[in-house]
Amino acid sequence: MRTILFLLRKEFLQISRNKSILPIIFVMPIFQLIILPFAANYEMKNISLSIVDMDHSLTSQRFINKITSSKYFLLKEAPNNYNAALKSLENDEADLIIEIPRGFETDLIKENEIKMMVTANAINGQTSGLSVSYANSIIKDFNNEIRVQWIQNPRLNPRPMINITSSNWFNPLMNYKYFMVPGVMAILVTLVGFILSSLNIVREKEAGTIEQLNVTPIKRYQFILAKLIPFWILGLFVLSIGLLISFLLYGIVPEGNILIVYAFAAIYLIALLGLGLIASSNSDTQQQAMFIAYFFMSTAILLGGLFASIDNMPRWAQYITYINPVSYFIDVLRMVILKGSSLYDLRNHFMVITAFALVLNAVAIIGYRKTT
Amino acid sequence: MKQLLVFIKKEFFHILRDPRSMLILLGMPVVQVILFGFAITNEIKNANIAILDNSKDEQTQKIINKIAGSTYFNIERSLVTNEQIDEAFKTGKIKLAIIFQPNFQNELTHTNSASVQLIADASDPNNATTLINYASSIILDYQNSLMGPNKLPYTINTEVKMLYNPELKGIYSSVPGVMALILMLISAMMTSIAIVKEKETGTMEILLVSPIKPWLIVISKAVPYFILSFINVTSILLLAVYVLGMPIEGSIILLFVMCVLYIFCSLALGLFISTSVSTQQAAMMVSLIGLMLPIMMLSGYMFPIANMPWILQMLSNVLPAKWYIIIVKQVMIKGLGFSGIWKETLVLLGMTALLILLSIKRFKIRLK
Amino acid sequence: MNLQETVIKTEELTKRFGDFTAVNKISFEVKKGEIFGFLGANGAGKTTAMKMLIGISKPTSGKARVAGYDVYKETEKIKKNIGYMSQKFSLYEDLTVKENIVLYAGIYGLSSKLINEKCDELINRLGLKNEQNVLVGSLPLGWKQKLSFSIAIVHKPQIVFLDEPTGGVDPVTRRQFWDLIYEAAYNGITVFVTTHYMDEAEYCNRVSIMVDGVIEALDTPANLKKTFNASSMDEVFLKLARKAKRSDN
Numbered sequence: 001m002r003t004i005l006f007l008l009r010k011e012f013l014q015i016s017r018n019k020s021i022l023p024i025i026f027v028m029p030i031f032q033l034i035i036l037p038f039a040a041n042y043e044m045k046n047i048s049l050s051i052v053d054m055d056h057s058l059t060s061q062r063f064i065n066k067i068t069s070s071k072y073f074l075l076k077e078a079p080n081n082y083n084a085a086l087k088s089l090e091n092d093e094a095d096l097i098i099e100i101p102r103g104f105e106t107d108l109i110k111e112n113e114i115k116m117m118v119t120a121n122a123i124n125g126q127t128s129g130l131s132v133s134y135a136n137s138i139i140k141d142f143n144n145e146i147r148v149q150w151i152q153n154p155r156l157n158p159r160p161m162i163n164i165t166s167s168n169w170f171n172p173l174m175n176y177k178y179f180m181v182p183g184v185m186a187i188l189v190t191l192v193g194f195i196l197s198s199l200n201i202v203r204e205k206e207a208g209t210i211e212q213l214n215v216t217p218i219k220r221y222q223f224i225l226a227k228l229i230p231f232w233i234l235g236l237f238v239l240s241i242g243l244l245i246s247f248l249l250y251g252i253v254p255e256g257n258i259l260i261v262y263a264f265a266a267i268y269l270i271a272l273l274g275l276g277l278i279a280s281s282n283s284d285t286q287q288q289a290m291f292i293a294y295f296f297m298s299t300a301i302l303l304g305g306l307f308a309s310i311d312n313m314p315r316w317a318q319y320i321t322y323i324n325p326v327s328y329f330i331d332v333l334r335m336v337i338l339k340g341s342s343l344y345d346l347r348n349h350f351m352v353i354t355a356f357a358l359v360l361n362a363v364a365i366i367g368y369r370k371t372t
Numbered sequence: 373m374k375q376l377l378v379f380i381k382k383e384f385f386h387i388l389r390d391p392r393s394m395l396i397l398l399g400m401p402v403v404q405v406i407l408f409g410f411a412i413t414n415e416i417k418n419a420n421i422a423i424l425d426n427s428k429d430e431q432t433q434k435i436i437n438k439i440a441g442s443t444y445f446n447i448e449r450s451l452v453t454n455e456q457i458d459e460a461f462k463t464g465k466i467k468l469a470i471i472f473q474p475n476f477q478n479e480l481t482h483t484n485s486a487s488v489q490l491i492a493d494a495s496d497p498n499n500a501t502t503l504i505n506y507a508s509s510i511i512l513d514y515q516n517s518l519m520g521p522n523k524l525p526y527t528i529n530t531e532v533k534m535l536y537n538p539e540l541k542g543i544y545s546s547v548p549g550v551m552a553l554i555l556m557l558i559s560a561m562m563t564s565i566a567i568v569k570e571k572e573t574g575t576m577e578i579l580l581v582s583p584i585k586p587w588l589i590v591i592s593k594a595v596p597y598f599i600l601s602f603i604n605v606t607s608i609l610l611l612a613v614y615v616l617g618m619p620i621e622g623s624i625i626l627l628f629v630m631c632v633l634y635i636f637c638s639l640a641l642g643l644f645i646s647t648s649v650s651t652q653q654a655a656m657m658v659s660l661i662g663l664m665l666p667i668m669m670l671s672g673y674m675f676p677i678a679n680m681p682w683i684l685q686m687l688s689n690v691l692p693a694k695w696y697i698i699i700v701k702q703v704m705i706k707g708l709g710f711s712g713i714w715k716e717t718l719v720l721l722g723m724t725a726l727l728i729l730l731s732i733k734r735f736k737i738r739l740k
Numbered sequence: 741m742n743l744q745e746t747v748i749k750t751e752e753l754t755k756r757f758g759d760f761t762a763v764n765k766i767s768f769e770v771k772k773g774e775i776f777g778f779l780g781a782n783g784a785g786k787t788t789a790m791k792m793l794i795g796i797s798k799p800t801s802g803k804a805r806v807a808g809y810d811v812y813k814e815t816e817k818i819k820k821n822i823g824y825m826s827q828k829f830s831l832y833e834d835l836t837v838k839e840n841i842v843l844y845a846g847i848y849g850l851s852s853k854l855i856n857e858k859c860d861e862l863i864n865r866l867g868l869k870n871e872q873n874v875l876v877g878s879l880p881l882g883w884k885q886k887l888s889f890s891i892a893i894v895h896k897p898q899i900v901f902l903d904e905p906t907g908g909v910d911p912v913t914r915r916q917f918w919d920l921i922y923e924a925a926y927n928g929i930t931v932f933v934t935t936h937y938m939d940e941a942e943y944c945n946r947v948s949i950m951v952d953g954v955i956e957a958l959d960t961p962a963n964l965k966k967t968f969n970a971s972s973m974d975e976v977f978l979k980l981a982r983k984a985k986r987s988d989n
Contacts, residue, residue, distance in 0.1 A: 006846030212830035
C-alpha cells in the first residue's frame with residue numbers, strides 16, 4: 001500500500017512537470033467544447049436558394065414570398081433560366097434550385113395539378129435531404145393555403161382527415177447544441193483517459209525506467225494502480241470542467257442527477273485506462289502507442305453515435321457498438337442530461353461498463369510481465 | 373543523387389521496421405472509408421418506435437401495419453398506458469411514440485376527424501424532425517387512400533432531383549474528408565516526428581556535419597511519407613470506386629495532380645512543425661491539437677462549413693484541408709475541370725510556398 | 741565477513757532466442773563480499789546473462805540461485821534482496837535528486853525515518869547538497885552515475901548488479917565511481933559488475949570473460965595474466981577475443 005503512495009507521488013510530480021500534457025488537459029476541453037458544438041451544427045438555416053420563376057404570375061410570386069420569408073432559406077438569386085441556376089449550384093453558390101414552370105398558375109387552375117421542380121446539391125446527403133424535406137413541407141403548406149382559398153364553397157368536409165399533432169420531448173427548443181455538447185464531453189474524457197494513459201507506460205519503456213522498476217519488488221497491481229489513479233482523477237477533472245463550461249456557455253443544466261454521470265464516468269474511466277494500459281504495454285515507442293490509441297479512438301468515436309444515430313447503422317456495425325464503451329458513455333451523458341434518466345433506467349449501461357472495467361483491467365494486470 | 377537514394381532507403385527501413393505503425397497508417401484509411409461508407413449514415417432505417425393504441429380497431433391496425441411494413445421504422449414495443457411512454461424514452465429504447473386516440477375508427481367514420489399524436493425524442497433534433505416527417509407522411513398516405521379515386525383539387529406535386537449523389541450516400545462528402553485527414557496525418561505529423569526524432573537522438577547533428585546538403589536530408593525524410601501518402605490516396609480511391617460505388621466524374625489525372633499538391637502542402641507543414649519543436653512528444657501534440665482536431669471539426673470533413681458561424685468559417689480558411697476537400701468534391705463528384713478549381717489550387721500553392729519559405733528561414737536560424 | 745558463503749551460483753545457465761544461443765551453459769559462483777567482474781565484448785551475452793540473474797528474463801535451461809533464491813520460481817524474493825543499476829542509469833530525469841532517492845527508498849520499503857536519514861547521508865556523501873532539488877535531467881553524466889549507484893544500494897541489498905556503469909565518463913570520474921564500489925564491498929555488499937572496459941577488470945577480485953555466450957576464462961586478474969602470458973587484462977582479452985565469432989572485431 002505504501003508503495004502505491006510513493007509511486008503515485010512520482011506520477012503526479014511527473015505529470016505536473018510535463019509541459020505537453022497540461023495543454024491537453026486544460027486547453028483542449030475548452031477548445032473543443034467551444035468550437036465543436038458550433039461547428040457541428042446541423043440545424044438547417046440559410047439554405048442558399050436559387051428560384052427560377054418561368055411563370056411570373058401572382059401565384060408564383062406568392063410562393064416566392066412565402067419560401068423566402070422562411071427562416072430555413074435564403075434567396076441567393078432569381079435567374080432567368082434553369083441553366084444559370086445550375087451554374088450556381090456547380091459553384092456552390094446555391095444549394096437548392098426551385099423551378100416554377102411556365103403556365104404554373106393557369107395550369108394549376110385548369111388541370112388541377114401541376115409540377116414544381118426541386119433540384120438539390122446532394123453531395124452532403126444529410127443536409128440536402130433535410131433541405132429538400134423542408135422545401136417540400138413549405139410547398140405542401142402553400143398548397144393547402146391556396147387550396148383553402150380557392151375552394152369557394154367550403155362544404156361540410158366529406159373527406160376523412162386524420163389530425164396529426166406532434167410534440168418534441170426533452171429538447172423542445174430543438175437546440176442542436178443540446179445534442180452535441182454531451183457527446184463532445186464524452187469525447188474529451190475519452191481522449192484524456194485513453195491517449196494519455198497509453199503514452200504513459202511507453203514513455204517509461206523508452207526511457208528505460210521501466211526495467212529498473214521491474215527489478216524492484218513492486219507488485220504488478222501496485223504498478224498498474226499507480227498508473228491508473230492519476231489519470232482517473234484527471235479524467236474526472238476534465239469531466240467537471242466540461243460540465244462547467246457547458247453550463248456557463250450553453251446554459252445546459254442536467255435534467256437528471258449529475259452524480260449518475262460521475263458514477264458512470266468513474267467506471268468508464270477505469271475501463272478506458274485499462275485499455276490504454278494494454279495498448280501501452282504492447283507498444284515499443286510513443287509513436288506506436290499514439291497511433292494505436294488514435295486509431296481505436298477515432299473508430300470508437302465514429303461508431304459511438306455522436307455523428308450518426310446508431311439505429312441507422314447496418315446490423316454488423318451495431319454489433320460493434322455493443323462492445324464500444326464510448327457509445328455507452330455518450331448515451332448515458334445524453335440520457336441523464338437531456339432526459340433525466342435514472343440509475344434504474346440505465347442499469348444495463350452500468351452493468352456493461354462494469355464488466356468492461358473488470359475484464360480490461362484483469363487483462364492489463366495479467367498481461368503485464370515483469371519477467372519476460 | 374546517389375547519396376539521396378541511400379538516405380531515402382534508410383528512411384524506408386525505419387518505417388518498415390515498425391510494422392504496427394505501418395499497419396495503422398495503411399489500414400486506418402481503409403477502415404475509416406468503410407465505416408463512413410457503410411456504417412455512418414443519416415438515412416433513417418429501423419428506427420425504434422413505440423405504439424400506444426387506445427382504440428385497437430381495424431383502422432388503427434391498418435395504419436400500424438403500414439408503419440410496421442416501412443423500412444424506416446421498427447416497432448420495438450406496444451405500450452398500454454401513458455406512463456410507460458416516459459420510461460420507454462428514458463431507457464433509450466425508442467425514439468418516437470405514436471399514440472392513437474380512443475375510438476379512432478368511430479370518430480373518423482362519423483365526424484371525419486380523428487387524431488394521432490406523435491411524440492419524438494428531440495435529443496437529436498434533426499432525427500426527431502425526420503422521424504415525425506416520415507411518420508406523418510405514412511399516415512397521410514393512408515388518409516389519402518381512404519378517399520378513393522377522388523383527388524384533392526389544386527395539387528402541387530414536386531419532382532425532386534438530387535444532383536451528384538442521387539442516393540444520398542454519406543460517403544460522397546466523407547471520402548474527400550477522409551483523404552484530407554489521412555494525408556495530413558501521414559505527411560505532416562509523421563514527417564515532423566521523423567525529423568524531430570533525429571534531432572532528439574542527436575543523430576541530426578551528425579547528418580548536418582556530413583557533406584550532405586541539409587535540404588537533401590529533409591527531402592530524404594519526406595519522400596517515404598510522400599510515397600505512403602500516395603499509396604493511401606490510391607487505396608482510398610480504389611475502395612471508394614469499386615467497393616462503395618462512388619464515381620469519378622472528372623479527370624482522374626487532375627484528381628491525382630491535386631492530391632500530389634495537397635501532399636506537398638502537408639509535407640511542407642510537417643517540415644514547418646519540425647523546425648518549431650524539439651521533442652517528439654511536442655510534435656505529436658502539436659499535430660494532434662493543432663492539426664487533427666481543427667481538420668476534423670472545421671475543414672468540412674464531417675460538418676458542412678456553411679452552417680458554421682462566421683468566425684469559424686474564417687478560421688477554416690486557414691486549413692489547407694478545407695481547400696483540398698473542395699477541390700476533390702468539384703473534380704471527383706461534380707466532374708469539373710481546372711477552370712472550376714483554379715482559385716482553390718492557387719490557395720494551396722500559396723500555402724505550400726509560404727510554409728517552405730518559413731521553414732527554410734527557421735532552419736537557418738537554428739543552425740546559427 | 742564470511743568469504744565462504746556463495747551468493748550467486750549458476751549451473752549450465754542458458755538463454756536461447758529462437759535459433760540464436762545468447763548465453764550457452766555458463767556455470768560459475770560468486771562469493772559474498774566479492775567484487776566480481778563479468779567481462780566480455782559487446783554482444784558476448786553479458787547483459788542477457790545478468791538479466792536472468794536479476795529475475796527479468798527467464799532462462800531457457802540450466803539452474804541459478806541468487807541470494808539463496810531460485811531464478812525460475814522465486815524472482816520476487818530475489819528482487820527484494822538485490823540492487824540494480826541499468827545501462828541507462830534509470831533515474832527519472834523529470835524528478836529531482838531528492839525525489840528519486842525518496843521514491844526508490846520507499847519502493848524498497850524503508851521507513852520514513854530511515855528514508856530521511858538515507859537521503860541526507862547520500863546527498864552529503866555525493867556532495868549534492870546544492871543540487872538536491874535539481875532535476876536529474878540537468879545533472880552531468882558522472883553525477884548521474886554516482887547517484888544511480890547510491891540509489892541502487894539504498895536498501896543495503898546483499899548483491900548489487902551493475903550493467904556497464906561507467907560508460908561515457910572521463911577516467912577521473914570512473915576512478916571516483918570505483919571508490920564507491922569499494923566502499924559498498926567493504927560494507928558487505930557483493931558487487932556484480934559487467935563492463936567492456938578491461939582496465940576496470942584490474943579493480944575486481946575475480947573476473948570472468950565471456951566470448952560468444954560462453955565463459956572462456958574465470959579467475960583473479962593476476963592469475964589470468966599469468967595464464968595467458970599477458971601484461972594487462974586488455975591483452976588477456978584480446979588473446980581470447982581473437983577466437984570470437986560474435987563481436988565488433
